Amino acid sequence: MFVVDSSTKQDEDAWASMLAFVNLVVDRYHIGQNDARVAFVRYSDQAVVIFQLHQYTDANTLKAAVSGVQQVRWSSDFTSKSWLNRASKSVSKKIKRSILYCPE
Numbered sequence: 001m002f003v004v005d006s007s008t009k010q011d012e013d014a015w016a017s018m019l020a021f022v023n024l025v026v027d028r029y030h031i032g033q034n035d036a037r038v039a040f041v042r043y044s045d046q047a048v049v050i051f052q053l054h055q056y057t058d059a060n061t062l063k064a065a066v067s068g069v070q071q072v073r074w075s076s077d078f079t080s081k082s083w084l085n086r087a088s089k090s091v092s093k094k095i096k097r098s099i100l101y102c103p104e
Contacts, residue, residue, distance in 0.1 A: 001040075
């Protein structure tokens with residue numbers, strides 16, 4: 001699972017670099033229904049599960065989905081660490097539910 005900070009503290013080049021990094025990591029694994037799976041969470045002021053673990057079963061469509069994730073334009077007085085803590089708690093529940101109810 002990738003949990004990525006998309007706040008305005010990151011410029012567009014940094015955002016593109018983060019997405020490229022995710023895709024490089026994806027290239028290192030065999031993505032498939034019975035192999036590695038990936039979930040993607042974007043957070044700034046709130047966490048949003050962009051796609052669940054069961055959603056993509058091949059690397060090409062997964063990487064296209066990652067490349068299409070938009071950066072959220074939002075800023076706050078809270079620190080990234082504060083939002084990451086909130087995001088991880090929220091997402092943990094959502095991802096656990098998706099694992100338990102993963103359609104095969």
